[in-house]
Amino acid sequence: MELLFVCTGNTCRSSMAEALARRILAERLGDSEIITVSSAGLAAWQNAPASAEAVEALAGKGIDLKEHRATRLTSEIAERAGLILTMTRAQCDYVLSVFPETSGKVFTLAEFAGADGDVPDPVGQSVTVYRRCAERLESLVFRALERLAAKAEGFFDQN
Numbered sequence: 001m002e003l004l005f006v007c008t009g010n011t012c013r014s015s016m017a018e019a020l021a022r023r024i025l026a027e028r029l030g031d032s033e034i035i036t037v038s039s040a041g042l043a044a045w046q047n048a049p050a051s052a053e054a055v056e057a058l059a060g061k062g063i064d065l066k067e068h069r070a071t072r073l074t075s076e077i078a079e080r081a082g083l084i085l086t087m088t089r090a091q092c093d094y095v096l097s098v099f100p101e102t103s104g105k106v107f108t109l110a111e112f113a114g115a116d117g118d119v120p121d122p123v124g125q126s127v128t129v130y131r132r133c134a135e136r137l138e139s140l141v142f143r144a145l146e147r148l149a150a151k152a153e154g155f156f157d158q159n
Contacts (some may be wrong), residue, residue: 003035003148004081005109006091010041013087013119015050016134017109019063020141028145034149038081040073042094051123057130061138068143072139085109085144088118113143 003021009013018039020068025035049055055065071077074085078084078099086092095106110117119140122133 001034001082001148002038002080004077004084005037005039005087006042006073006084006095007039007087007119008041008043008091008121009048009123010039010044010072010124011048011051011068011153012054012121012130013133014039014041015065015068015070016058017085017087017137017141019058019065019068020061020134020138021145023061024142027084035145038071038073038077040077042073042091044070044072046070046072051128051130053122053125053130054134056127057134060131061134065157073099073103075099081105083107083112083148086111087121090118103114109137109140109144112147113140114147115140115143 005014005017018037021037050065050068058065079101082105084095084102086095089108092108092117094105095102108118119136122129
């Protein structure tokens, strides 16, 4: 199963969500490839690095985001994903309008995690705002992974 996180530029929110999900999965499953994780942006500059603030925010959590490079969402990427989680309702609606074949597998991250609201874009704001964004993402990603894994009994109890 491939889990895809989507935002606008793939340099802040979706890249942080991807890295957080990878860490959570590694802690729970080790090297298992039951769930693979990636991210993309609706208007990404191909190969752009993660923002300096996103790198710093995740460094505080022991996660290195320096090697991340942005990817633009394509029909091939959307088709390959088993689940697509966007940061906002508008992004979710956009994905559904441009890639109608994603119907039934695209949700907002908060919606899929059983929470309300969007994950606001921290671009252009302080590292403090990015840290708050990373905290919200970590909580939502964990809850989304719990939901995704609910069918696999004991998934989060393995380690």
